[in-house]
Amino acid sequence: MSLITISGFPCSGKTRRAEQIKAALESRIQDAGFEGTKLKVAVLSDHILNISRDVYKDSRAEKPARGALFTAMQRQMGQDTILIVDGMNYIKGFRYQMYCAARELKLRVCTVYVVATQELCKEWNSKREDGTAYAPETLENLLMRYEEPSSMVRWDSPLITVPWVDDDVPADDIWKAITEGNVKPPNAGTQAVPKAPTDALRALESTTAAMVSAIMAEQAASASLGGLVALTMPNALRPTVTLPPRNVTLSELQRLKRQFVTVNKKAITLGTIEKGAMDWSEESIASKYAAYIEENLKP
Structure with missing residues (x-):
């Protein structure tokens, strides 16, 4: 459903705000007038994960x-969950990483940016008596x-x-x-790239070479000039190709074969072509x- 990232100075009141947000959202979801799908609201924080404040010293x-x-x-995000991540989240690169995961x-x-002055944060930190206070030098370092x-x-x-002056x-x-x-689409750079099968290069080379031989054999056997030609190839393949109204030379076909193979070799190396739509079967290659x-033979 959604990800709410809480950010702010240490000891600025982020946990209190996260609890207020959770209560407000749950109230709306449980309201009789709410017509959406059933949602759950979850909060994730260092405290919930038993992460000590001492880790920020090093x-x-x-x-x-x-x-x-x-x-x-990542485990808790989902279409049926509003996840509130309660933490400093003070590094912009980390916030970007979270954004991409969402x-x-x-x-x-x-x-949600929870704002409080540095002086207030230091004061509130000094009043903590539950073992959750930061060491003064750690707090100063995090503020900077x-x-x-x-x-x-x-x-x-x-x-x-x-x-900090707002009550709610x-x-x-x-x-x-x-x-x-807006629901933004995933970054293209983070998408899994469809990989070509391991025998794709072999299929590419053998199929195109067999087609060149079949075209030359068909021209020699039928003495026809141009038109739709049905090729007889190994593996029961019967591709058809429309040739120009003239005799096509072996050098022309070999040149086109090299060009075609070069283009598709790159696709095999990169793992995708046409957004992964390439079928690397011999029939598709043919x-x-x-x-x-x-398209490329001259009339």
């Missing part, structure tokens, strides 16, 4: 912790490294800002973003090579 420990959060997020599943996205979300970039949009979150704006916002000959 970048080597922080990286696998971020990976654990991302993996858990696009892969064709989910709507929304970023924080990369603020921007509505100008696609992975942070739509961006909804919630300042703008539930209407968030609901509209996750239910009416049909495509016949069309290539008809």
Whole structure:
């Protein structure tokens, strides 16, 4: 359904805002007037995953912790779930990674930026007595490294800002973003590329060579000039090709064969052609090579 990314300074009140968002969304879903499909609202955070605040003291420990959060997020995302990721999410590259994962599943996205001054964050951190406080030097370091979300970039949009002075979150704006916002297609660069079968190159070479031989044999046997020619080939293939009204030479056919094979060798190497629509069977190769000959042979 959708992914809501919470971002903000450490100790800025993100968890409280995540709880407010969850309560507001569940209220709308459970309302008698709601006509949509049954949805569940889930919250994911460092606390839920038992990730200690101490990991932020060391970048080597922080990286696998971020990976654990991302993996858990991927497991919970789905068409029947509104997932709220409650965390600093302070690195813009990580927010982009989350955005791409949501696009892969064709989910709507929304970023909620929880705003508080650095002085307030330090004050609130110092008052924590439940063992969730950051060490002062860690907090200072995280505040300096924080990369603020921007509505100008696609992975942070739509961006909804919630300042510390507001008593509640703008539930209407968030609901509209996750239910009416555009569902963007997955990035082309992240799509799995259809791979050609392992014998595609052999089939390409042997089929085109057999067709050249069959065309030359047919011309010699029938002494016909041009028109639709049915070729007799190995493996019970019977492709047809329309030849020009003249005698086609072996050098012409060999030249076209080299061109056709070169183009399709590249497709085999890259793993796709025509957005993966290429059929690498001998029958398909023969049909495509016949069309290539008809298009490129001079009258």
